[in-house]
Amino acid sequence: MPTILFIGATGYIGGTVLAHLIQHPKRSDYEIIIHLRSAEKAKSFENLGFKTVLGSLDDAADLEKLTSESDIVFQTADADHLEGTKAILRGFKIRFQKTGIAPILIHTSGTGVLKDNAEGKYEGTDIYSDLDIPKIESLPDTQVHRIIDRTIVAAAEEEYARTWIVLPSTVWGLADSIFVKEGLQKPSSQQIPDRIKLNVRLGKAVYIGEGENVWPHVHIDEVGKFYRILFDAIVSGKQPASGRNGYYFLESGEYRQRDVVEVIAKALYARGKVASPEAIPLSEAGLDPESYRLVPVDTGTNSRARGERSRQLGWNPPQTTEDFYASIQADVDYLLKTH
Known part of the structure; x- marks a missing residue:
């Protein structure tokens, strides 16, 4: 049975994404392993039927081993943890060398990568579409999230990983998932x-x-819906744009x-x-x-930002x-x- 390693399930975005993921018709085809730091919460997730493993993005060696044994990784915990990202990708390279099959990484970044230094003085005129890859690639490494995003794309270019980068904007709304009700998920945004x-x-x-x-904005439930749409497109063989072209902005205004x-x-x-x-x-x-x-x-x-590629997958936030x-x-x- 293929395995999904889910990192960040107790977070505002992560818990919502996981709640939508387990509603997918093919959920039973995958073993989902929750990666988290709290032993107490691990027991609660296990009571809900999940396998768990304790650790953090700082535990590079353990993370590398875990990802070398995983078919799909959802990383929703931290958009700026470079060493954790490298550990995930090292694990992917090991798995690829053993199996010849490139594992899948669905990584959460954010539209903060686009921010300027306006100091509130003006409305910016630079608008980025997720279809305009050269414009995204023109962003300097000094931008928040950018080095991590580039590191992920580089792994896809080397063909030992299949990667998708999701970039939510200002996420709003109180989360209302099963994991919030169980006291496992942070219910509010930042x-x-x-x-x-x-x-x-x-x-x-x-x-x-x-x-x-x-700034753009997007409702938390629409974030969860998009990840499910993206996951469905990936596992059903629709081949949504990935790697260098695999940027997906999430915004509804x-x-x-x-x-x-x-x-x-x-x-x-x-x-x-x-x-x-x-x-x-x-x-x-x-x-x-x-x-x-x-x-x-x-x-x-x-x-x-404009989430035009995101909408091409059928995502339509109202x-x-x-x-x-x-x-x-x-x-x-x-x-x-x-x-």
Whole structure:
């Protein structure tokens, strides 16, 4: 029976992807092994019928051995762990040399690889399509995720691995999978919740520069759906573009930084967590130097992507930017309840 090694199942994205994967009609054709750090959670996954193995991306030798025994690896744990990525690929090379069959890697990156240094001053004009490979390849190695993505593509070019790189954008919505219900999966995202928590800490909602910069967004359930669509295309022999051409952006629209902070400001003000319902520029916030440094520079960047190759596989996310803004109310309530 072919084996799937799943890395990152307790994460926000990973747990959702796994929940969609086990709904696939061919799920019973594969043995799924969950790679995770927690012995306690391992027992819970085993109670749900999964095999587990303890470890982390830092355990290079163990990871290399595991991947040398795996037909498919889902890596949803860390988009920037170079040594872990190299260990996975070393294991793949060993397996290929033994079997002559290239194993499959489905790796989670992100549209952060596209970000610029706008500092909130303007809406970026550089828009990347996942069909425009030369433009993606023009990104310098200094971009976040880029070296890892290139390392993966290089393995595919050497033909000892078949690789697909999935690049979600700002992922939103509270996850609602079986693994959330079992207490095994992180239910909330990072980018917007981190912004909410920061604004609560500062007592005001702030944005960088003029707040003109733009990012794409995608609902967490649509991320899970895409991985299932991609997996189905791979195992059914449809040969979706892979390797050098195997980049897949996930987005269903775009949002402006200032607009999202304004939504957060109103939600937090209604709950008595900030002094004003208005979002203000960081430069006018009157913060002390220590508080000023808490605001991530990344919130002033542009990242503009079009998931055209993703949609060619039949993925069609219906959510709008207004849906994204509306979801912030639930994020605020969840964070205020749990933090």
